[in-house]
Amino acid sequence: MTWISKSVTGLGLLFLAHACYSAYEHSALHSTSTASLSSTAAHTAITSTSSSLPIDISIETLVAVFTVCLGLVLGTPELRPIQWRVWAGQIEREGEAGFTNIDGQVDKDYVGNPFRVLESRPGFVDIRKQRKEFAEWVREGGGIDEAKKS
Template sequence: MTWLSKSTTAFGLILLAHACYSAHEHSALQSHRVASLTSLGTSQSGTATSLPIDITIETIIATFIICLGLVSGTSRLRPIQWRVWAGQIEREGEAGFLNSSGEVEKDYVGNPFRLLESRPGFVDIRKQRKEFAEWVKNQ
């Protein structure tokens, strides 16, 4: 993640923490208000109130800012098809897999066809048997 996405996410987390604290304070003040009204002997039937609109808006905006910061800091998506991904590795090499910090990503493994290109060919048993027979005769 870059410093911009990290700071955006941190700002969103601070806003969300403030909204949570405000919601807690609002509920504590409401319960204290209800307790004081019942101790005075007044009956209040509709004591349950919802959160103020500013706390609700702050929570929604904070969640949006956190999502924005997290999404802006993610790396590019990889192709779903393996052959497309392998072709990208062969064309671009390490340069195609640099993260936002300029380092090669840890899931980069190089040429995925390396194993297929470096495997030995088929073994001809008859040819080896014939060479072995000739070697035994020469010994």
């Protein structure tokens, strides 16, 4: 998905650069060719002809801009759900896996269930109980399993 959007954007930028370069070349060529005629032609005529570009350059510019827009739109990340129950359900059902980006990292603003603090309550944490539970977990061999795995 991402390489498609990147290549489309790159193509669009290439077109845009090409269109700009063509426009510049056209105006430069036009000014030199009109400079030799400036003695005979009227001044007003020069300004009106130099301001108009050939139609193919205009079309190329427009196509390039639309291609860039298309590429950027294709590259947007998946939209977040706007319904509360869908969003909450995604948190409960998918956990961290639902909020990882392409690089495999969890989104920075992912907090899980934001109301979980009402049940874990960090302000009232009973550190002695937690230590006891952890020591028990280690005694039961939980730590050894983990060491073997890693």
